[in-house]
Amino acid sequence: MTDFFAGISPVKYAPDAPAEDLAFRHYNADEMIAGKRMEDHLRFAVAWWHSFAWPGGDPFGGQTFERPWFGDTMELARLKADVAFEMFAILGQPYYCWHDADVRPEGATFAESKRNFEEIIDYIGEKMEGQGTKLLWGTANLFSHRRFMAGAATNPDPEVFAWSAATVKNCIDATHKLGGENYVLWGGREGYETLLNTDLKRERAQAGRFLQMVVDYKHKIGFKGAILIEPKPQEPTKHQYDYDVATVYSFLKEFGLETEVQMNIEQGHAILAGHSFEHELAMAAALGIFGSIDMNRNDYQSGWDTDQFPNNVPEVALAYYEVLKAGGFTTGGTNFDAKLRRQSLDPKDLIAAHVGAMDICARGLKAAAAMLEDGGLEAARAARYAGWDDATAQTWLTSASLDQIEAQVAGGGIDPQPRSGQQEILENYVSRFV
Amino acid sequence: MTDFFAGISPVKYAPDAPAEDLAFRHYNADEMIAGKRMEDHLRFAVAWWHSFAWPGGDPFGGQTFERPWFGDTMELARLKADVAFEMFAILGQPYYCWHDADVRPEGATFAESKRNFEEIIDYIGEKMEGQGTKLLWGTANLFSHRRFMAGAATNPDPEVFAWSAATVKNCIDATHKLGGENYVLWGGREGYETLLNTDLKRERAQAGRFLQMVVDYKHKIGFKGAILIEPKPQEPTKHQYDYDVATVYSFLKEFGLETEVQMNIEQGHAILAGHSFEHELAMAAALGIFGSIDMNRNDYQSGWDTDQFPNNVPEVALAYYEVLKAGGFTTGGTNFDAKLRRQSLDPKDLIAAHVGAMDICARGLKAAAAMLEDGGLEAARAARYAGWDDATAQTWLTSASLDQIEAQVAGGGIDPQPRSGQQEILENYVSRFV
Amino acid sequence: MTDFFAGISPVKYAPDAPAEDLAFRHYNADEMIAGKRMEDHLRFAVAWWHSFAWPGGDPFGGQTFERPWFGDTMELARLKADVAFEMFAILGQPYYCWHDADVRPEGATFAESKRNFEEIIDYIGEKMEGQGTKLLWGTANLFSHRRFMAGAATNPDPEVFAWSAATVKNCIDATHKLGGENYVLWGGREGYETLLNTDLKRERAQAGRFLQMVVDYKHKIGFKGAILIEPKPQEPTKHQYDYDVATVYSFLKEFGLETEVQMNIEQGHAILAGHSFEHELAMAAALGIFGSIDMNRNDYQSGWDTDQFPNNVPEVALAYYEVLKAGGFTTGGTNFDAKLRRQSLDPKDLIAAHVGAMDICARGLKAAAAMLEDGGLEAARAARYAGWDDATAQTWLTSASLDQIEAQVAGGGIDPQPRSGQQEILENYVSRFV
Amino acid sequence: MTDFFAGISPVKYAPDAPAEDLAFRHYNADEMIAGKRMEDHLRFAVAWWHSFAWPGGDPFGGQTFERPWFGDTMELARLKADVAFEMFAILGQPYYCWHDADVRPEGATFAESKRNFEEIIDYIGEKMEGQGTKLLWGTANLFSHRRFMAGAATNPDPEVFAWSAATVKNCIDATHKLGGENYVLWGGREGYETLLNTDLKRERAQAGRFLQMVVDYKHKIGFKGAILIEPKPQEPTKHQYDYDVATVYSFLKEFGLETEVQMNIEQGHAILAGHSFEHELAMAAALGIFGSIDMNRNDYQSGWDTDQFPNNVPEVALAYYEVLKAGGFTTGGTNFDAKLRRQSLDPKDLIAAHVGAMDICARGLKAAAAMLEDGGLEAARAARYAGWDDATAQTWLTSASLDQIEAQVAGGGIDPQPRSGQQEILENYVSRFV
Numbered sequence A, B, C, D: 001m002t003d004f005f006a007g008i009s010p011v012k013y014a015p016d017a018p019a020e021d022l023a024f025r026h027y028n029a030d031e032m033i034a035g036k037r038m039e040d041h042l043r044f045a046v047a048w049w050h051s052f053a054w055p056g057g058d059p060f061g062g063q064t065f066e067r068p069w070f071g072d073t074m075e076l077a078r079l080k081a082d083v084a085f086e087m088f089a090i091l092g093q094p095y096y097c098w099h100d101a102d103v104r105p106e107g108a109t110f111a112e113s114k115r116n117f118e119e120i121i122d123y124i125g126e127k128m129e130g131q132g133t134k135l136l137w138g139t140a141n142l143f144s145h146r147r148f149m150a151g152a153a154t155n156p157d158p159e160v161f162a163w164s165a166a167t168v169k170n171c172i173d174a175t176h177k178l179g180g181e182n183y184v185l186w187g188g189r190e191g192y193e194t195l196l197n198t199d200l201k202r203e204r205a206q207a208g209r210f211l212q213m214v215v216d217y218k219h220k221i222g223f224k225g226a227i228l229i230e231p232k233p234q235e236p237t238k239h240q241y242d243y244d245v246a247t248v249y250s251f252l253k254e255f256g257l258e259t260e261v262q263m264n265i266e267q268g269h270a271i272l273a274g275h276s277f278e279h280e281l282a283m284a285a286a287l288g289i290f291g292s293i294d295m296n297r298n299d300y301q302s303g304w305d306t307d308q309f310p311n312n313v314p315e316v317a318l319a320y321y322e323v324l325k326a327g328g329f330t331t332g333g334t335n336f337d338a339k340l341r342r343q344s345l346d347p348k349d350l351i352a353a354h355v356g357a358m359d360i361c362a363r364g365l366k367a368a369a370a371m372l373e374d375g376g377l378e379a380a381r382a383a384r385y386a387g388w389d390d391a392t393a394q395t396w397l398t399s400a401s402l403d404q405i406e407a408q409v410a411g412g413g414i415d416p417q418p419r420s421g422q423q424e425i426l427e428n429y430v431s432r433f434v
């Protein structure tokens, strides 16, 4: 045991705990919701990078956090892992996620980085076995080092493409070895700063080729987890290629990969793209590519990715409603790709942030499940489209041609009358559950 | 001749005209640019709706314009057409565009609207013949009447779907009859106000079916023009399905229509979607679906569609650069889907706005053609990707697998070194042309 | 009794009412919260314009609502008033608000408009007496008619300034006559579309003069209500002069009116200005100019003023927390400057929207009052600034000079150590109340 | 001479230089514009921080630039200064600016930092004398070190207030010693991340006190330069107190400092605040607080401060038009608070970026001066407000009361008629100059 979380006990479900206690007031892992344990619905994961690797910097200032494991040695990397697993235990979070660069120090060469990585993956593997925490997904950091400044798969320099491919290969191997349930590709710097020096078509082709290789390799080694892409519209680059769910789908369709790849959708990125979180979830479900979520919000007033822990039940409930409608998570889960505010210096802040987020999610899930069971929204939705059950209407959707329909309309008898969309009544309905 | 433009003579190319004169200082229809007449490059079109039908209202106030043709009779519709063609003549604009609702009064029934429409289309056809002005595209207004409040093709009520299909059929017929070179679908209210009452998947399928019927009908009647979709991310609805070029491409691919349909891209809509105009153009070209443009800007400080005449040469030049790189317009052109500010009451404002816009476009085109001829940007771009010409690099793009590449990288010898992206140097280059 | 709300009974507090019933589940007018009746805390008001005058149009389509009172006669104006008071009774809302243009038909001349207005004000006055509904505030519509297209007080044409002054005079008179508790100025089109034709300094001076006359007149006639300005950053104009609370304060200070005028703050306008609602409320309180609120939200994804009914308790609670900290409303109240979505056609939608909003506000108020009573936030805030209680620190705030402080710091002994800002812990605290 | 800029000669005015040459094609220091040398109009300054201290990091990646002077020793600080002055010489820029933290290494104590600072200031002073480059302004970095994470003057911890005051004292001293023409306060982290832990009123009072001490100290030591505040709405904090010009004016008026302090206005910050650059300039001029500019743009598609070199002549021309209308710079100037894109690695990029920006500014200035001399805009503006010259109109602005005006209007004879605002015609006018 390190002493980083000294004085902080494992957090329990205790709805009536005193205000100052760290306790779950809503998240109760074993409670059954819609026929499944709450833990099995939510499948929470901690993100290694924000919780253990981020120093608290922003574009106008450097490190605010002073963690005993900050530094570039293997010994510190192990200390970091020790603290991480202590936090997983305190929170009772069943899953976690990593980038390679979060867990191992960068070596002087690719080979040295690889050795460092393999060694720490083994170390982490032992800790996982001892504790039962699982890996929701692994991923590669292909954006922080200066070699990636112009992208990874979409870099104008083929050597960066190769370096990136090699890195992903090793990250998939490690994910596979640790029993990870998914492998994620977030398009770090796959995008551009200026169109003036960019060949969109060529870079898109590079990305398509890269993804095909990833899918091929997954099958080759028998990795059964899902390959997930995480959309984001901008930041760090001015334009990120994986703008939003619909854009990624256009890419998957172009390269014939829409049955091989699913989406990891982050609330903050949905907002940056001009959408709501539930929109992106519903869109992915409609396109058959829903996978997993990053449950971290953006500040609506900030134009950059703030990656904050969720704290708004009405919003979270609408998100889980879409997740449940899509059948719930299979390999996916609820990752907190969220970082403390850089002024939240204390170990207790780190625990409290996760506890609060887990409670918010539990409340959202319960509300969503209750709405789905009640059926009010779905009944209203069904009623709104009920006209399509008509036989003539069905011919319009299947066999009729434009001129046949025109003849029917011009002949009279069709004169559509507006009906209320009942938006406020439906919003009131939702409010009764949240 | 009506007296609406009394005192305004046809506008001529006169670069040294006195400041107070209405004259083209840059647009010279017959001047050869990169082997083609300027007019044939730019293919300007006036939009009937903004120039002749819009009363000057906004969400906080009603009509400011007082046009003698405002009203709902066929006689006034003819007067409107008379004035329109007088304006086309004054400007020497080779093309124009309409919605059905711009040119004819709405009838009490579909059949009556159809009769009104056919009558006015004949009237317009005669004027076209007399004058030589051509139809760049026709389109249907499926959003203003209250029957369309919940969408057209994507309406929950199948009768609205049918009404819309019938309307589009007649609009395609009229476009065909007048020799129109394209038919445009802008997704008016194809979108949603709230997900709570919306079935995304079903509405997407309705839209797919509708578009298929449009394409089938086009072929059936032998219409040779292009079918164009105009993307827009929001407004009037909170979420418009045709968000941006990539989103529309995802839709076309899903329904197998990507070789049948092209894009009509509007600068203002690109901006609302979080993109630059040149991004959307380059994306459409990369995807092989570039068609036509609406050259009207958005105010960067306004969160709604302001549809203003263009007035920034550096921006316009980058747009035409993409158009020229894509091979220039074939059936497409430069439509001004732009409206006067509602305080610009005078007939002279209407002429001056178009003249200014045409001059801005002429300057942009000339700069774009000069840059392309000079070749500086393309040479820099080619140099940036030159590493891919290497034989090994080519294997990475074609045959190598992830583990083969990893072996090469782990073996040493590949250590990519960042090279300057030269953004400011390229921006300086462009500045020398605009 | 009209039959507009046929079948809809007065809405009662009935927390366990069946789901389909129109009932207050949280708003209980007589329930005591922090020593005051809930009704006296919240002081709800209906906005005449959105509920009874708005036809459902938007920039891409016209009227969707078909109300029996639409039209321009005095008889229809009386019918509209009849229905309005029926709605006030159904909702049990204690207050309402109007613009002159909402309640009376525009006349052919100023004098005729004035006669119409006086007549309908008398009619309304009788209804108020009979029913007990009160006027929260009156205001003048100085933006819808085309004469106001370039502003009212800030118009380049002095005749519009005069017309506006005359209109406001009559609206203050009517407000006074009806016992209104405030008079509001919202800067309709006080702003500009383009700086190119605008003299900012001159228009600011016109606005200052106008406001001084309003204040003078209020005192002259003995109107005891508050004069309120409602900030908004944009829409309808590209730049509205009353951008946000701080901007309006700069204006009040320049013209020496900061003790005469207070703020009416709307959530939607706060959001358009890049702020949170609670920010604007806290800022007004800090500046001593807090007055009243318009409790209608903006859609975070829409770049225009959507004026929607509130539906997010966590947001509303933070707003009422600032209201309570500022001492609660005196003359002010909670106006719903909110409109139905244009697809919400039914009379029931209008009632349900208000009922839902009132319940949301009741929940927010209760949570805010509980947080304030609990004192957790204020205790944490006080602790964070406690260092300032130190005597030396106090000299820094009062008497020390820069060089004296520098000598102390350079002398050593002062080396500030960061302390956690505890943002997530405070957010968790709030979440326990909402 | 260092060898950093090896091979780069001083940049000359050479309008016909070959495309590949670094040359001024528009900026000609000695050319007379509106009676003043171009250099004396523009008063260009290089920003030490972006050009020499910024390592190329962003929130998703670290250092990309590898500069030989990076590190924390006095020797490297001198090397940095050597290179800086070599760049000033190459560019012929007459001015530069610094933060204390840009020029000296942070010491272990305040006293050590002060010694480092004084030593390097002396070193810089010698270089200035030798070369003739002047200091446009100095400023203090009160935001990068973790001690400032919760603000400087507005920190909840009085020791940070004291540290900040002491730092500013020394920075003013150094500015004074070097003959600096202004001293700037940019509100680094004066703002908040969450209202929940913030006392707006108290922090505003701290800021007011701090600014008063700064002004007092300036007078005490006889510093004749201007004190400038640089507004910014957000980033790094969620809400920065110095939101925009109007907000800062409200603050100055509250603390009675509006005649002591002027504005340093940055284009990028204007855009983040929802304004145009020219708006902020015109507003400052109208309020009598215009001082200086930071001529660096924001990307309209990015929601954060991108600090890019200017490259759009039409925008820059409108900015200089406001500067010229305000009488031109007195102590102020044109600072490039602009950074290279992080992929622009080469020394040549640094020179080219400044050369391009200086040329853009020169073109903007020339266009602005020509428009002002031509007088077209001012004539149109004067005509638009000409009605106010009428004697009756003047009484409305001076002596009339609301009821007197109402009597005039109700009496008939006043019926304002809308006149065209001519926006497009004015935009065309501007386009002819840019």
Ligand SMILES: [Co+2]
Pocket (backbone or CB within 6 Å): A266, A268, A269, A305, A306, A307, A337
């Ligand atoms: Co994120």
Ligand SMILES: [Co+2]
Pocket (backbone or CB within 6 Å): A230, A266, A294, A337
């Ligand atoms: Co994420």
Ligand SMILES: [Co+2]
Pocket (backbone or CB within 6 Å): B266, B268, B269, B305, B306, B307, B337
């Ligand atoms: Co548009």
Ligand SMILES: [Co+2]
Pocket (backbone or CB within 6 Å): B230, B266, B294, B337
């Ligand atoms: Co368009």
Ligand SMILES: [Co+2]
Pocket (backbone or CB within 6 Å): C266, C268, C269, C305, C306, C307, C337
């Ligand atoms: Co509003």
Ligand SMILES: [Co+2]
Pocket (backbone or CB within 6 Å): C230, C266, C294, C337
């Ligand atoms: Co309002």
Ligand SMILES: [Co+2]
Pocket (backbone or CB within 6 Å): D266, D268, D269, D305, D306, D307, D337
């Ligand atoms: Co900046």
Ligand SMILES: [Co+2]
Pocket (backbone or CB within 6 Å): D230, D266, D294, D337
């Ligand atoms: Co700046």
